[in-house]
Amino acid sequence: MDIQETIQSLTQELRRGTLVLSVLSQLSEPQYGYSLVSILEEKGLSIDPGTLYPLMRRLEKQELLVSSWDTNEARPRKYYQLSESGKQVYQHLRQEWASLAEGVNRLMDGGEGYGAY
Amino acid sequence: MELISRYIYAVTQKLPEKQRAEIEKELRGLIEDMLEVRTHGGSPSPKEVEDVLAELGNPSEMADRYRGSKRYLIGPGLFASYITVLRIVWTAIGIALGVMFMIESFMDPTNILDHFIDGIVSIVIGLMQGFAWVTVVFGVIEYTGAQKAKGKNAEQVWKPSDLPQLPDNKSRISPAEPIASIIFSVLFVVLFSYSIDLLGVWRFAGGDRMVIPFFNTDVFNRFLPYIWFFLAVSILKEIMKLNTRRWTTRLVGMEISVTILYLILATFMFWDPVIWNADFMQQAVDSGLVTAGSEGYNTVNTIWGRATNGIIYLIGLVSVIQVISLIVTAYRHKS
Numbered sequence: 001m002d003i004q005e006t007i008q009s010l011t012q013e014l015r016r017g018t019l020v021l022s023v024l025s026q027l028s029e030p031q032y033g034y035s036l037v038s039i040l041e042e043k044g045l046s047i048d049p050g051t052l053y054p055l056m057r058r059l060e061k062q063e064l065l066v067s068s069w070d071t072n073e074a075r076p077r078k079y080y081q082l083s084e085s086g087k088q089v090y091q092h093l094r095q096e097w098a099s100l101a102e103g104v105n106r107l108m109d110g111g112e113g114y115g116a117y
Numbered sequence: 118m119e120l121i122s123r124y125i126y127a128v129t130q131k132l133p134e135k136q137r138a139e140i141e142k143e144l145r146g147l148i149e150d151m152l153e154v155r156t157h158g159g160s161p162s163p164k165e166v167e168d169v170l171a172e173l174g175n176p177s178e179m180a181d182r183y184r185g186s187k188r189y190l191i192g193p194g195l196f197a198s199y200i201t202v203l204r205i206v207w208t209a210i211g212i213a214l215g216v217m218f219m220i221e222s223f224m225d226p227t228n229i230l231d232h233f234i235d236g237i238v239s240i241v242i243g244l245m246q247g248f249a250w251v252t253v254v255f256g257v258i259e260y261t262g263a264q265k266a267k268g269k270n271a272e273q274v275w276k277p278s279d280l281p282q283l284p285d286n287k288s289r290i291s292p293a294e295p296i297a298s299i300i301f302s303v304l305f306v307v308l309f310s311y312s313i314d315l316l317g318v319w320r321f322a323g324g325d326r327m328v329i330p331f332f333n334t335d336v337f338n339r340f341l342p343y344i345w346f347f348l349a350v351s352i353l354k355e356i357m358k359l360n361t362r363r364w365t366t367r368l369v370g371m372e373i374s375v376t377i378l379y380l381i382l383a384t385f386m387f388w389d390p391v392i393w394n395a396d397f398m399q400q401a402v403d404s405g406l407v408t409a410g411s412e413g414y415n416t417v418n419t420i421w422g423r424a425t426n427g428i429i430y431l432i433g434l435v436s437v438i439q440v441i442s443l444i445v446t447a448y449r450h451k452s
Contacts, residue, residue, distance in 0.1 A: 032146070033143065033146075033147055033150075034146075034147055034150035034151065048172075048173075048174070049147055049151065049172075049173065050172075050173045050174050050178075050179050050182065051182060053143060053144070053147060053183075054179070054182035054183040054185075055182075057140075057183065058185060075145075075146050075149055075150075076142060076146060077146055078139075078142075078143055078146070
């Protein structure tokens, strides 16, 4: 495996861990799948719809999201929104992320060795 | 547009039926949304449809993501044992059918070419049968294992004490024993199913070879399904042995159950003497093995009578001894 491939797969792994947090952060208002793709993209976090759709379904199954079908528009759309437990989980994850990011940054910036290069 | 339906079908057919309709609706909406962005509301060209579908990626991967887990007939955890068992079963079938071919050629050397062709055909069929059965058994193990893993929750935490014992010399099972058992079981399946009439007294007089069978083939064949069941269970037991490679309480329990099953089956088969070849003595005389009324005839007659009546007790005795020795084995390995 050449180094580009390694970088790519590790980056993907890193991003995968943040997906749930990104999705939950945008769903205090109801969104359907593709609108969420556009929102995330606008904010610089492109996500593959083929990954996002199954993910939202899974989050719904875990009762973090609630969904409803809107059939008034030209094409029926499934809107997802944070549930009560989803909100709680999001708050926890948010704190976790903050301390994780802080910790990792501290590791990389400070100390000895190759940290800051 | 047909391409879109084909894509959605390719995804949903790999999903549980209950979820299909909704995921289909959702996916169709997504694809239309994606097309709309590209065409700004116009009707999409085939090229644009293809681009969108390519962006969504391989439908099986998409289905995997929807399902949340990969599906295996035989997963990576079982695959190594599957190959091992398949190899043993194939070897056993090969040896068993090879032996059958040799016996048949020996009995009837004039038609050796026919036997050879029959032999090749039955080996091919036998290997396919073996493959199918091993695969079915492992498929069931995989399925039940997967179901169990699904039901397993945090309350069943793994503990270091769950680690299996290192096999010590006294409880280790050498792989040769179960392999030999499997080979013999397969040999018995073949022998009982196709050539029970070969089991008897062989007589060679002049150029003629003939067999005086011990059993009444018709009666014996009625027991075949039970015999198959029994042999399948005991092959399964040998496979378990091959997997654990040492005596465990569970394995000893299984071994005892199989012995009891064997005893029950034997009792049923030999309870009624119709299973024996009623014309055995007559055929012995006809073949010239003994002369009616001679001393030899009386001896053979007595032995035949005692053997057919006594075999059930013999089997009972052997089974009891085996169960006792198994219990002793179990106790010894406990301490």
